[in-house]
Amino acid sequence: MFAHTCTSCRRRELIFPSQVTGVETTEHGIVVSFTCWCDARQTMVTGIDAAPPVTAPATAA
Numbered sequence: 001m002f003a004h005t006c007t008s009c010r011r012r013e014l015i016f017p018s019q020v021t022g023v024e025t026t027e028h029g030i031v032v033s034f035t036c037w038c039d040a041r042q043t044m045v046t047g048i049d050a051a052p053p054v055t056a057p058a059t060a061a
């Protein structure tokens, strides 16, 4: 269970595991998909790697 500010209803609500529809591990962290109390679909990136991706400078070949 975690708190999340919905991008649709703008309310900060507690999200319960029963509302979670998917969890996906990506290179940017763990992406949790869930449905808000207002029925809006939301996603949240969590985990220790939840940070903007660092763009590596292009190397000349």
Ligand SMILES: [Zn+2]
Binding pocket: 006, 007, 008, 009, 010, 011, 036, 037, 038, 039, 040
């Ligand atoms: Zn909502």
